[in-house]
Amino acid sequence: MTTAIHADAAPQDTTPAPAQRFDIYQPIHKALRNFMGDTLSRLGRVDVTDAEDLAGALSQVESLLDFCAKHVRHENDFIHTAIRARQPAGASRTSEDHVEHLESIDALHKETRAVYDADDAQRHVLALRLYRHLALFIAENLQHMHIEETANTAALWEHYTDEELMDLEARLVATISPADTMLTMRWMVPGITPQQRTALLGGMKAGAPAEVFQAVLNAVRPHLSAHDWSKLTRDLG
Numbered sequence: 001m002t003t004a005i006h007a008d009a010a011p012q013d014t015t016p017a018p019a020q021r022f023d024i025y026q027p028i029h030k031a032l033r034n035f036m037g038d039t040l041s042r043l044g045r046v047d048v049t050d051a052e053d054l055a056g057a058l059s060q061v062e063s064l065l066d067f068c069a070k071h072v073r074h075e076n077d078f079i080h081t082a083i084r085a086r087q088p089a090g091a092s093r094t095s096e097d098h099v100e101h102l103e104s105i106d107a108l109h110k111e112t113r114a115v116y117d118a119d120d121a122q123r124h125v126l127a128l129r130l131y132r133h134l135a136l137f138i139a140e141n142l143q144h145m146h147i148e149e150t151a152n153t154a155a156l157w158e159h160y161t162d163e164e165l166m167d168l169e170a171r172l173v174a175t176i177s178p179a180d181t182m183l184t185m186r187w188m189v190p191g192i193t194p195q196q197r198t199a200l201l202g203g204m205k206a207g208a209p210a211e212v213f214q215a216v217l218n219a220v221r222p223h224l225s226a227h228d229w230s231k232l233t234r235d236l237g
């Protein structure tokens with residue numbers, strides 16, 4: 001038997017809300033999920049008899065693979081290193097995953113080149129193989145990112161203050177080239193909530209040169225709905 005609870009009769013929830021901690025993984029992983037999902041979808045509908053469509057889809061696959069390889073290195077060099085500095089056995093599962101991810105990225109690069117190089121008869125088959133293998137790589141990454149966002153984040157929150165984590169992120173971000181920053185913004189900004197967008201771009205508006213801020217806005221605008229764009233421009237003033 002179930003018991004209906006009406007809003008006016010529901011007991012007050014007296015549990016204190018958990019303190020909002022700095023979440024180093026969330027925005028970049030939302031960018032990755034957005035980039036992965038869009039790329040897989042594009043590859044699934046590619047017309048292999050249309051040279052321009054095929055080149056666009058394959059170059060997006062290669063851009064995603066390069067982005068993923070750099071992301072692994074950032075996490076290895078900064079986040080896993082930070083966890084191990086204060087919890088020596090920490091992040092072992094996700095470190096092992098990273099070794100496999102780099103091998104998968106290498107194999108997927110080879111499969112992408114094989115589609116380019118194939119003759120007309122083989123291209124359909126090789127494009128479908130790449131699509132399926134990319135899907136498996138993404139499936140593995142979705143599970144992997146969940147472990148990072150739960151277990152690794154718990155370790156970071158246990159051993160570091162938010163100020164230290166923000167400093168860690170700033171040192172990581174400082175190593176990213178302007179072109180890679182623009183690519184990150186292109187996938188991150190449409191992939192996060194309006195509130196996160198306002199915080200991210202508000203910080204950029206205050207801290208970055210005006211022409212850089214404007215270039216980021218120009219890069220993301222085509223990928224936001226009219227509704228989201230009007231919210232963003234309203235919130236940024």
Ligand SMILES: [Fe+2]
Nearest residue numbers: 072075094148
């Ligand atoms: Fe990772």
